[in-house]
Amino acid sequence: MKRILVVDNEAKMRRILELSLKSMGHEVEQAGDGQEALAKIESGSFDLVLTDLRMPRLDGIGLLAALRDADNDIPVIVMTAYGTIETAVAAMKVGAADYIIRPFEMETIEMAVTRALTMQVVQRENRFLKDEVSRGWGDFVGTSHAMQSLYELLQQVAPTRSSVFVVGETGTGKELVARAIHVASGRSGLFVPINCAAIPADLLESELFGHVKGAFTGAVRDRIGKCELASGGTLFLDEITEMPIGLQAKLLRVLQESVIEKVGANAATPVDLRVVAATNRDPLHSVDAGLLRRDLYFRLNVVRVDVPLLRDRRDDIPLLVDYFVQKYSAELSRSPPRLSPEALGMLESYAWPGNVRELENLIERAMVLCRGDLITAAYLPAELRPEQVAAVRPPVAPATAQPLPQSLALRPQVDELERRLIEAALDSAGKNKAAAARLLEISERALWYKIKRYGLT
Structure with missing residues (x-):
């Protein structure tokens, strides 16, 4: 239950809003104008303010400004029957959480209240997360269940010397995971990353293991490789499946015997490595396809870390x-x-x-x-943008046994399937949007947007 202050110079409107908010399970107090509202806020704690724009003594914009000048970050929803772009922008500039134009349905108010209270929780979690980040988890941002599971796994694996295989799509933050493991490991050496896909195959061996002067044309001096540079620390092998198979065999020997052989050298050099490898492919499929040696895979895959996709942790989007x-x-x-x-x-x-x-x-x-x-x-x-998505929407084949549509563009087909799933969820939930959002496993705000996007009623 949250405490909400309703501010309006019309007693009837205050009463209607009070009854609606109480039906949602909230505790409600009333104020007739901005001055009375400030007095109530000073004497009590509120989670949300719902205020009219035009009122005597102190209007809604003035109330907002007074709260922000006092460093009070309580969310404020502004209501008005005189809605213009200018007033909306003015309200948002001062810090309004939302802006609602009269006349409105009570469902609109309930959705706005839910959004504002949810955002308040997100902002508090964000402050907590920043404190957690300062204690050693780098640039990670996220409090979703998927990220909490990731943090717990990293806490367990980081203090060990075990090899780690990080798997995730492009852009998920695999190097962030590797850096976090290194920072939390307590190892005194360097974190040394190397992108196996970005270095030509004929240069990668020298880049990894180093070479001695005269080993090949152009080797005018000795060179320290990434493995030796990372000794005592962590070597991060990004896109490991792009490494040539022949070089993978040499890497396997390094991991098994903790020694490297520089190109052109006759003696081995001992190294103390903690290896973290990463790929945006399915590792086992890469093994089957001959892109990754099976024995190297098992040596690297002591602990596997799957980095969550952004679409699987949408609750973190406001934080990000x-x-x-x-x-x-x-x-x-x-x-x-x-x-x-x-x-x-x-x-x-x-x-x-x-x-x-x-x-x-x-x-x-x-x-x-x-x-x-x-x-x-x-x-x-x-x-x-909704208008771009809705411009062209060819019919989608509901089953693979039926003929494919004329257009093979993926996005329109996915949109059509998504629209039908939303309609089905709304029907199953008796048009209750909160229940439908739970069935779809998305937030109410996301469902509200999708309903608008697809023109559903």
Whole structure:
């Protein structure tokens, strides 16, 4: 149960809102204008303020400004019958959590209240997460169940010397995982990354193991390889399945005997390595395809860490957005803008094939383009906007046995299937959006956006 303050100069409206909010299980108090509201807030603790815009003595914008001047971060929802773009922007600039135009249905108020209270929890978790980050988990951002499971696994594996195999799609943060393991391991040596896919095959052996002067044409001096450089620390082999098979056999010997042989050298050099390997492929499929030696796979795969996909931890998107907004605000030397509820809903509903890296690039783009204090849907790429998605939607074949549609474009087919699943969930839940969201395993905000996106009623 949350404590909510309803501020409106109309007693009838205050009573209607009070009854609706109490039916949601909240405790409600009333105030007739902004001055009375400030007095109540000073004498008591509230989780949310729901205020009219035009009131005597102190209006809604004035109430918002007074709260922010006092460093009070209580979320405030503004209601008005005089809605314009200018007043909406003014409310958001001062820090409104949402902006609702009268007349409205009570369901709209209930959804706005749920969103604002959820965002308040997210912001508190974000502050907690930043404290946790300062204690040694690097740039990880996320409090979802998937990320909590990842943190627990890393805590267990980091202090050991066991090899780790990190598996995840491009953009999920596999190197962040490897760095976190190194930092928490307590090893005094360096964290040395090497991308096996980025170095030509004929140079990779020298890059890994080093070479002596005169070993080959162009070897004018001795060179220390990455394995020797990482001795006492952690060697991170990114995209391990791109390493030539012949070189994988030499790497296996290094892992088994803890020695390296530099190119052109006659003697072995001892090393103390902790190896973390990573791939964006299925490792066993790579073994079957002949891209990864089976014996090397078993040597590396002492502990496997699967990095969660962004679409599987959508609850972390508001945290990640806030993190990247703060990051690029500092880089661009500007005050951090806010995201409109519609823009955030679009981000939470997107499939994110590029995972966290794609989200970061999108936020950086929006920060560069946005000159004001509010990032709206207009600053997001076209593929995220509802009108672009709804423009063309060919029919989708419901079963593989039926003929394929004329268009093989994946996105329209996925959208059509998603629309039908949402309709089915709403029907099963008796049009109860909260229950439908639980059936679909998405947030209510994401469901609200998708309903609007597909024109469902």
